[in-house]
Amino acid sequence: MDPTLSGLIGAGIGALAGFLGSAVSVLGTLVIQGSQREIEKKSLASAFYGEIGALLEIVRRRQYIENLEIALDHVRRTNTKVFYSIKPTKEYFNVFNKNIDKIGLLPSPLPEKIVSVYILAFSILEDVEHYELFKDLDVETQKANLENLLTLFRLAVHYSIETRAIIEKKRLLSE
Numbered sequence: 001m002d003p004t005l006s007g008l009i010g011a012g013i014g015a016l017a018g019f020l021g022s023a024v025s026v027l028g029t030l031v032i033q034g035s036q037r038e039i040e041k042k043s044l045a046s047a048f049y050g051e052i053g054a055l056l057e058i059v060r061r062r063q064y065i066e067n068l069e070i071a072l073d074h075v076r077r078t079n080t081k082v083f084y085s086i087k088p089t090k091e092y093f094n095v096f097n098k099n100i101d102k103i104g105l106l107p108s109p110l111p112e113k114i115v116s117v118y119i120l121a122f123s124i125l126e127d128v129e130h131y132e133l134f135k136d137l138d139v140e141t142q143k144a145n146l147e148n149l150l151t152l153f154r155l156a157v158h159y160s161i162e163t164r165a166i167i168e169k170k171r172l173l174s175e
Contacts, residue, residue: 041105045172048106048114051095052160055121058092065153072146081142086128093118107170113163120156124149 059065064086071082091097096118103111127149137145167173 037105039174040102041107042172042174044099044102045106045110045167045170046174047095047099048110049164049167049173051093052114052117052164055092056157056160056164059153059157065150065157068146068150068153072143072150075139075143075146079139081139085131088125088128093121106172110163110166110170110172113159113166117156117159117163120152120159124152124156127152 074080074082096114103114106114127145131145131149
């Protein structure tokens with residue numbers, strides 16, 4: 001065989017081997033990255049699932065909705081004001097605050113649902129923080145404020161339950 005042809009074939013085989021080695025290496029890296037992304041996605045979904053579940057349990061155990069309904073019913077029946085107060089003293093949104101930049105890793109519609117849950121929750125906290133400022137308002141305004149707060153609580157609970165169900169349905173809980 002001609003030495004030039006032999007050299008070209010050898011070089012071609014070497015180049016092909018190098019290319020295949022690089023391709024396998026890149027493919028391996030992509031598989032590992034995809035696997036890591038899947039683990040991170042499940043971990044993130046599980047963390048949101050847990051935090052939202054804990055928030056639902058707090059609302060249930062402290063009977064926030066039931067107490068708001070009682071207060072609103074009293075205002076409607078008696079046409080007199082009530083003093084209603086919730087004083088949050090802790091930060092309850094650690095998962096959200098520390099992972100908002102990663103929320104896009106989750107499949108649709110989870111980012112939208114999760115953001116809705118937390119925006120409603122932040123709004124509720126803002127309202128209850130300032131509720132004392134409204135105690136001197138007239139009965140109709142207080143009734144409207146209680147109705148709005150009750151609506152926000154119900155919406156937050158609804159979106160929370162819906163969000164957790166989506167996480168379960170998409171099998172995103174870490175094992």
